[in-house]
Amino acid sequence: MEIKEVKEAVKGSIHKNLSGVFHASIVGILVLIQFGLIIYLSYVLRGYTVYIYSFLQVLSVIIIIALVNDNRNVSYKISWICIIAAFPITGHIMYMLWGNSRIKKMDKVVLEKLAKGFSYLEQDPDVVEDFQEYYPDMLRMTTYLNTNHFPLYKNNQVDYYPMAEEAFEAIFEEIDKAKKFILVNFFIIGEGALWDRMHKSLLTKINEGVKVLFLYDDFGAMLRTSRHFKRNLEKEGFEVRVFNPIHRYTDKLYMNYRSHQKIVVIDGNIGFTGGMNLADEYVNLVPRFGLWKDNAIRLEGDAVWGLTVTFLQMWEASEASRPVDYEQFRPTKTFQSSNVFCQVFSDGPANNPRNPMEDFYYQMIYHAKKVLYITTPYLIIEDSMRDALATAAAGGVDVRIITPYIPDKKNVKILTYYHYGVLLEAGVRIFEYKPGFIHAKTMLTEDSAIVGTMNMDYRSFHLHYECGVWICNHEIISEIKDDLLATMEESHEVVLEEWKTRPLYIKIYEKVLNVFSTLM
Numbered sequence: 001m002e003i004k005e006v007k008e009a010v011k012g013s014i015h016k017n018l019s020g021v022f023h024a025s026i027v028g029i030l031v032l033i034q035f036g037l038i039i040y041l042s043y044v045l046r047g048y049t050v051y052i053y054s055f056l057q058v059l060s061v062i063i064i065i066a067l068v069n070d071n072r073n074v075s076y077k078i079s080w081i082c083i084i085a086a087f088p089i090t091g092h093i094m095y096m097l098w099g100n101s102r103i104k105k106m107d108k109v110v111l112e113k114l115a116k117g118f119s120y121l122e123q124d125p126d127v128v129e130d131f132q133e134y135y136p137d138m139l140r141m142t143t144y145l146n147t148n149h150f151p152l153y154k155n156n157q158v159d160y161y162p163m164a165e166e167a168f169e170a171i172f173e174e175i176d177k178a179k180k181f182i183l184v185n186f187f188i189i190g191e192g193a194l195w196d197r198m199h200k201s202l203l204t205k206i207n208e209g210v211k212v213l214f215l216y217d218d219f220g221a222m223l224r225t226s227r228h229f230k231r232n233l234e235k236e237g238f239e240v241r242v243f244n245p246i247h248r249y250t251d252k253l254y255m256n257y258r259s260h261q262k263i264v265v266i267d268g269n270i271g272f273t274g275g276m277n278l279a280d281e282y283v284n285l286v287p288r289f290g291l292w293k294d295n296a297i298r299l300e301g302d303a304v305w306g307l308t309v310t311f312l313q314m315w316e317a318s319e320a321s322r323p324v325d326y327e328q329f330r331p332t333k334t335f336q337s338s339n340v341f342c343q344v345f346s347d348g349p350a351n352n353p354r355n356p357m358e359d360f361y362y363q364m365i366y367h368a369k370k371v372l373y374i375t376t377p378y379l380i381i382e383d384s385m386r387d388a389l390a391t392a393a394a395g396g397v398d399v400r401i402i403t404p405y406i407p408d409k410k411n412v413k414i415l416t417y418y419h420y421g422v423l424l425e426a427g428v429r430i431f432e433y434k435p436g437f438i439h440a441k442t443m444l445t446e447d448s449a450i451v452g453t454m455n456m457d458y459r460s461f462h463l464h465y466e467c468g469v470w471i472c473n474h475e476i477i478s479e480i481k482d483d484l485l486a487t488m489e490e491s492h493e494v495v496l497e498e499w500k501t502r503p504l505y506i507k508i509y510e511k512v513l514n515v516f517s518t519l520m
Helices: 003-009 018-068 074-086 090-099 105-118 125-134 136-147 164-177 193-207 218-222 229-235 304-317 356-367 383-394 410-418 420-426 458-463 474-489 496-500 504-515
Strands: 156-161 181-186 211-217 239-243 263-266 270-274 291-293 296-301 341-347 371-375 398-404 429-433 436-438 442-445 449-452 464-472 491-494
Touching: 018 074, 074 090, 105 304, 125 136, 125 341, 136 341, 136 356, 136 464, 156 164, 156 341, 156 474, 164 193, 164 263, 164 270, 164 296, 181 193, 181 304, 193 211, 211 218, 211 304, 218 239, 229 239, 239 304, 263 304, 270 304, 270 449, 270 464, 296 304, 296 464, 304 341, 304 464, 341 356, 356 383, 356 442, 356 449, 356 458, 356 464, 371 474, 383 398, 383 420, 398 436, 398 474, 410 420, 410 504, 420 429, 420 496, 429 436, 429 474, 442 474, 449 474, 458 464, 464 474, 474 491
Parallel strands: 181 211, 211 239, 291 436, 371 398, 398 429
Antiparallel strands: 156 296, 181 263, 263 270, 270 296, 341 464, 371 442, 429 491, 442 449, 449 464
């Protein structure tokens, strides 16, 4: 039964599981207790105000000097300086607990697993030589990704899906054909009609002897799956791992570091990635914020190995004591020759302060000569990113950005709207997707495009593990461009005069929000 038929036969749902809510509440209470202890400590020590004040003055200078010389981004530094200034005692303690840059145990584990995975990725120099013949002015870009352990591949076939419904139909079709193994990784798992179909399809393949590795993020699934979700799957033959259980890190903000990747790989030959999650609203089985628009790609060819390695890196990082043999997940066939060039790349907080994904976005912006189209649900960008977009528009590039008309988070929408001003003044055209919520993450120039899981905000670039595929092929780029242009036709274009007329209280509120944008 196709999703279109499911829509007519089954009513989707957004299920909040009570055990998940209870779990989240317990974690929240533990965090609040920590805040309470900090405040109580301030109360107890009030009799030593003069000494404490002098000490805090010195400590403030030390922390500010450390922050100024920290190689993390400016917004992060400003946020912590504001917190320290606003909360003289608690702010310092919060910074010592959560703001310092010490390498955490989880970072070390992830870096070890990333290094192991990268050892299975090798660049074929002949592919780079062929790429240079087709795209001589983009050699710098592919070299940058390769320097960060992400090889360039050819011999690929890419199918683009403008909506998640179409992507999931293709996923189910390929799952039904699986012979050896299936790798599945999503950020959000929501039990409902879509999950029921996925569960049934995967269980059928397990009963046929196909290995299924199922990975998901604890935070993304906690509220919308049953208490024994993982245990029940394992009883059915699934191999299951959960990334970064949040109860382990209530004393640190590492619980804020999530795996936002979405990957499905079948037999090492076919892979999928995009913005969608495994829940009913992503395929419009239930209206949550109007029509939900996501996009995704189906990748068949040599580049699928990049998606496989990305999956296995996070799989191993999710349970350090159980290593995996990468070789058993190699492709099972030889692919037809083609000049569709692709590079799979990924990023995450363990890499900080290096951020290859964010840096590559800058390269895309600076490389654009005629066209730069972007879709993002959240446009909470750094000053340097804003200036790069404005500079491109001022230089004659047709820069267009599509964001949601109906927000999923009101404060994020306010901040997104706040960032329109400088961009509109520079000539950037901004469209809000009128039918509802656009969750697709896309960047396109005249020569190449990125389709992946990352948003254009601090959280994606610095706190989440993300992945994407850089595609170089004019036919595919044209197909993606047509979808984006069609989306603009359905959107409301925001103009500078309209932006200036927002209420005064919003203008004040957004400036306050912007100070803490990296913490949202």
